[in-house]
Amino acid sequence: MTIRMELGRNSYDIVIEDGCLARAGERLDLARRVLVVTDDGVPPAYAQRLAGQCKTGVVATVAHGEGSKSLDTLQTLLQTMLDAGFDRGDCVCAVGGGMTGDLAGFAAASYMRGVDFYNLPTTVLSQVDSSVGGKTAVNFGGVKNIVGAFWQPKAVLIDPKTLATLPPRQTASGLAEAAKMALIADRELFELFETQDVSSCMERVIEGSVRIKKSVVERDERESGLRRALNFGHTIGHGIESATELTHGESIALGMLPMCSDAVRPRLLRVMEKLGLPTEVRADREKVYRAMLHDKKSDAGALTVVRVDEAGSFRMERVEPEALRPCIEMVVKA
Amino acid sequence: MTIRMELGRNSYDIVIEDGCLARAGERLDLARRVLVVTDDGVPPAYAQRLAGQCKTGVVATVAHGEGSKSLDTLQTLLQTMLDAGFDRGDCVCAVGGGMTGDLAGFAAASYMRGVDFYNLPTTVLSQVDSSVGGKTAVNFGGVKNIVGAFWQPKAVLIDPKTLATLPPRQTASGLAEAAKMALIADRELFELFETQDVSSCMERVIEGSVRIKKSVVERDERESGLRRALNFGHTIGHGIESATELTHGESIALGMLPMCSDAVRPRLLRVMEKLGLPTEVRADREKVYRAMLHDKKSDAGALTVVRVDEAGSFRMERVEPEALRPCIEMVVKA
Numbered sequence: 183m184t185i186r187m188e189l190g191r192n193s194y195d196i197v198i199e200d201g202c203l204a205r206a207g208e209r210l211d212l213a214r215r216v217l218v219v220t221d222d223g224v225p226p227a228y229a230q231r232l233a234g235q236c237k238t239g240v241v242a243t244v245a246h247g248e249g250s251k252s253l254d255t256l257q258t259l260l261q262t263m264l265d266a267g268f269d270r271g272d273c274v275c276a277v278g279g280g281m282t283g284d285l286a287g288f289a290a291a292s293y294m295r296g297v298d299f300y301n302l303p304t305t306v307l308s309q310v311d312s313s314v315g316g317k318t319a320v321n322f323g324g325v326k327n328i329v330g331a332f333w334q335p336k337a338v339l340i341d342p343k344t345l346a347t348l349p350p351r352q353t354a355s356g357l358a359e360a361a362k363m364a365l366i367a368d369r370e371l372f373e374l375f376e377t378q379d380v381s382s383c384m385e386r387v388i389e390g391s392v393r394i395k396k397s398v399v400e401r402d403e404r405e406s407g408l409r410r411a412l413n414f415g416h417t418i419g420h421g422i423e424s425a426t427e428l429t430h431g432e433s434i435a436l437g438m439l440p441m442c443s444d445a446v447r448p449r450l451l452r453v454m455e456k457l458g459l460p461t462e463v464r465a466d467r468e469k470v471y472r473a474m475l476h477d478k479k480s481d482a483g484a485l486t487v488v489r490v491d492e493a494g495s496f497r498m499e500r501v502e503p504e505a506l507r508p509c510i511e512m513v514v515k516a
Numbered sequence: 517m518t519i520r521m522e523l524g525r526n527s528y529d530i531v532i533e534d535g536c537l538a539r540a541g542e543r544l545d546l547a548r549r550v551l552v553v554t555d556d557g558v559p560p561a562y563a564q565r566l567a568g569q570c571k572t573g574v575v576a577t578v579a580h581g582e583g584s585k586s587l588d589t590l591q592t593l594l595q596t597m598l599d600a601g602f603d604r605g606d607c608v609c610a611v612g613g614g615m616t617g618d619l620a621g622f623a624a625a626s627y628m629r630g631v632d633f634y635n636l637p638t639t640v641l642s643q644v645d646s647s648v649g650g651k652t653a654v655n656f657g658g659v660k661n662i663v664g665a666f667w668q669p670k671a672v673l674i675d676p677k678t679l680a681t682l683p684p685r686q687t688a689s690g691l692a693e694a695a696k697m698a699l700i701a702d703r704e705l706f707e708l709f710e711t712q713d714v715s716s717c718m719e720r721v722i723e724g725s726v727r728i729k730k731s732v733v734e735r736d737e738r739e740s741g742l743r744r745a746l747n748f749g750h751t752i753g754h755g756i757e758s759a760t761e762l763t764h765g766e767s768i769a770l771g772m773l774p775m776c777s778d779a780v781r782p783r784l785l786r787v788m789e790k791l792g793l794p795t796e797v798r799a800d801r802e803k804v805y806r807a808m809l810h811d812k813k814s815d816a817g818a819l820t821v822v823r824v825d826e827a828g829s830f831r832m833e834r835v836e837p838e839a840l841r842p843c844i845e846m847v848v849k850a
Binding site: 265293317318325330 | 626657659661664
């Protein structure tokens with residue numbers, strides 16, 4: 183299946199298809215120098231499969247984890263491109279999760295002020311969320327995603343077969359992000375989480391999530407207004423992620439709970455339990471609070487948060503940071 | 517005088533006016549956190565004058581010269597913004613020459629994936645050329661402008677009064693860039709260089725240059741086709757700049773000479789002599805040649821160069837790098 187992201191001259195196709203990684207050359211222009219960025223947590227066969235289809239494929243394998251989402255690693259990629267003689271007609275591909283996509287995307291955005299970028303996400307989280315939308319970034323000075331660019335890919339190839347090799351915890355973390363999108367925009371998709379065996383309907387979950395993200399991104403390519411609804415759970419979630427060992431998905435799932443109405447919260451709790459996600463975490467609440475304040479969604483003191491009163495809908499609310507302390511206490515146990 | 521750059525939602529005003537730096541607050545939104553980036557070759561009073569008009573003005577002074585156009589200095593600026601609590605509603609101003617504008621512009625482009633940028637150029641070169649067009653970049657791995665972004669300023673304020681403090685060599689270097697634009701697009705402006713005392717008609721020179729750059733940039737915001745005409749003299753010029761102690765302007769003036777027809781070349785030579793620009797340089801020709809090949813305008817082996825057969829016009833030509841050796845020999849003496 184192909185979903186077209188309509189963004190004027192930045193439009194691109196998102197292909198969701200079993201086995202499409204092995205046939206990438208049919209859809210992507212690989213007849214040039216191609217930097218294939220992957221990480222050492224991804225089966226190396228994936229990047230090799232892609233590089234083998236390129237005229238000149240250069241594989242760069244970075245260490246897995248947020249630590250690689252840095253200006254240092256970015257420089258390593260830029261140097262690799264420079265050493266291999268990349269010019270502005272060449273391109274960058276990401277094969278891996280969200281970290282790889284963000285890092286590789288920023289390398290593509292900044293090398294020679296921008297070269298083509300293809301994203302081939304291989305984790306649930308990146309397939310349902312981060313590969314779509316054009317956000318690229320690295321972390322800096324202890325703050326997530328503080329340095330980056332909006333840079334749309336030329337195409338996204340989603341091969342659900344690559345999910346078979348994922349550890350269960352990573353799968354659950356990715357599904358948290360899909361549940362988030364269902365909660366803010368697709369009641370039926372959320373009910374599917376409540377009633378079905380999710381692992382047996384992954385394509386439906388990926389497609390539903392990508393369609394939600396597509397509609398939000400198309401209406402507002404640069405971040406403001408509606409697009410911010412995708413940050414549901416992220417304000418407190420980023421604070422939790424910075425202050426604990428939880429994954430991004432686990433953290434934002436916890437961040438969503440306090441932002442749900444009393445009617446929706448127990449339903450989300452049951453879905454989280456079913457997916458194997460934690461429903462609380464032990465951490466220093468003050469540390470979570472302070473990490474949250476460094477989150478880039480802050481804006482002149484007050485914060486904009488997303489609330490869900492009914493499954494499939496959302497509203498934005500401006501709140502003083504202090505008002506979020508009880509929300510943190512709901513899910514972070516001292 | 518105000519010239520409007522028409523780039524859709526990226527449109528902005530270019531103000532050319534004696535004393536406009538001291539009245540910047542009338543035209544720019546300075547009622548926020550403002551990073552004022554300047555260099556230690558610029559009279560500090562200029563940056564202070566601007567910072568004094570800001571709600572929260574933070575002056576960052578970098579060392580003058582190309583050495584500061586680096587990812588290291590970029591990180592220093594980003595850290596300064598982070599430390600001062602900048603969010604996406606805040607902004608960056610450049611007060612200085614092209615280096616400062618390119619560096620500060622890239623900091624603005626990448627901090628939080630982009631904050632507002634104002635450019636207040638204080639050198640001839642930046643007033644006639646580099647402050648207009650939205651190119652930002654730093655050098656990396658020994659290659660000029662290899663990492664950066666297209667990021668349009670929200671406004672450009674050009675105060676010709678700031679030119680009074682410039683050393684004569686820097687003034688001449690900047691005028692070389694203006695002569696370049698005249699040669700490719702404005703015969704009358706070039707004749708002004710031939711017949712008038714240039715220092716007595718600087719506003720006319722700045723306005724003429726900015727109008728040329730405006731028309732080219734508007735037709736092609738991202739680099740390709742027509743915009744490349746602005747690279748007249750830059751292919752060989754960048755090679756000379758990398759391999760010698762000459763300034764950017766001196767280098768591209770030398771780079772233009774071999775690209776002129778036999779009819780135009782003696783006219784340009786006389787203008788260069790009049791402006792006090794060198795008309796040849798002693799250097800290792802092979803070093804110039806190799807530095808030229810690393811220039812980012814290369815593209816799949818062959819190079820695109822700009823040629824001027826008649827003053828006020830240009831044509832593009834694809835050439836093999838080897839074909840440029842005699843051109844280098846014309847202006848680089850072994």
